[in-house]
């Protein structure tokens with residue numbers, strides 16, 4: 724697979740591994756949405772068809788490259804890709820944001836060199852989990868803790884960089 728740019732993930736994961744429930748995210752965390760916006764602005768975003776359909780609408784200032792196997796699927800503002808290779812070729816940018824969901828994270832995990840991980844200190848019910856990955860292959864280079872506030876759970880913004888192969 725040809726990698727035409729840095730592939731990085733932006734993901735929010737609860738302590739129990741949950742990232743989604745019923746086609747949406749089981750929390751409302753405005754600071755995380757702001758971080759998502761800052762990290763993805765101006766960069767092509769690659770996502771699964773289910774994640775695209777979970778968005779409230781097109782996110783301004785970013786391309787939406789959507790993976791689907793459905794030959795008939797089309798939506799205004801979405802660039803359709805039928806494989807990881809096609810998505811990367813379409814993205815054709817120095818930094819490519821892979822934004823989920825679980826199926827698409829699993830697909831791109833071998834290619835990702837950075838993960839922008841929001842660790843949410845809650846254990847909500849859910850049906851979608853971040854795929855298993857080898858945490859020992861990654862170095863934590865940044866962590867910012869945000870304590871809980873009222874009903875809002877605490878969370879950490881974390882950056883993980885893939886360790887170089889030795």
Ligand SMILES: NC(=O)c1ccc[n+]([C@@H]2O[C@H](COP(=O)([O-])OP(=O)(O)OC[C@H]3O[C@@H](n4cnc5c(N)ncnc54)[C@H](OP(=O)(O)O)[C@@H]3O)[C@@H](O)[C@H]2O)c1
Nearest residue numbers: 734735743746747771772773774791792823824825826827
């Ligand atoms: N917490 C977070 O950071 C975060 C981020 C993103 C999403 N989410 C949540 O995750 C859930 C959705 O995740 P998900 O894993 O169910 O779905 P998804 O990864 O968003 O989308 C899956 C779809 O992508 C397409 N696809 C997957 N692999 C493909 C391949 N190799 N080639 C072509 N197309 C491919 C297929 O579309 P077709 O069925 O159309 O063929 C598949 O059904 C939602 O609850 C969402 O809210 C959470």
